[in-house]
Amino acid sequence: MFKYLAALVACVFLSANLAFAGPTEDVKKTVDEVVRIVASKEMKHNDHKRRQALKKTISLVFDYSEMAKRSLGKHWNQRTPAERKRFAELFATLLENSYAGKIESYNNEKIVYLKEIVDGDHAEVKSKVVTAKRDEFTLDYRMLNQNGKWMAYDVVIEGVSLVSNYRTQFNKIINSGGYSELVRKLETKTDELKAP
Secondary structure, three states: OHHHHHHHHHHHHHHHHHHHHHHHHHHHHHHHHHHHHHHOHHHHOOHHHHHHHHHHHHHOOEOHHHHHHHHHHHHHHHOOHHHHHHHHHHHHHHHHHHHHHHHOOOOOOEEEEEEEEEEOOEEEEEEEEEOOOOOEEEEEEEEEEEOOEEEEEEEEEOOEEHHHHHHHHHHHHHHHHOHHHHHHHHHHHHHHHHOO
16 A cells, blocks of 8 residues: 555656746757857857857747747737738747847846746746846746747746737837838838847
8 A cells, every 4th residue: 555655656756847947948958959059159259140049949938839829919910911911020039039138148146946837838937037136026927838838929028028018119100100110110120130
């Protein structure tokens, strides 16, 4: 009887560890690779190669299409398939370029993974960033399980949702100037971010 209980406890413990390894492990792998790229001496003097490597790595954990859909909110359903595709591309480029630029200024900040909350196909990975000056800020990843891989659809920084923030901005632009004005602004912003 004791051996049976011990085996049962071991199975529960192991499955709990495996569950924790899911979304947190996917985020951690990506963050570790990003840090490796930024710290790489080989890429330090090759801005283009470093930026391409960062974009590729970031795209492994971020579901840009889902983020674009949620950021456009109620306006998503009014778009044609071609408009949705174009918007998702523009949104991905915006995020890739703006966040790759911020990541490149990484300066030995420490990332601490606090906990993960899994609810079916949804999860949230809670973490904090500790700067060299010991300042801290929270950084949480909201994720969806897609065919066994956890992908982020939102990032919450100090309680502020990236997707909600974009949705508010996009909604204002669409309400005042229409959807075409939003696309024009995104295209302009994308060109600015791509510029050296």
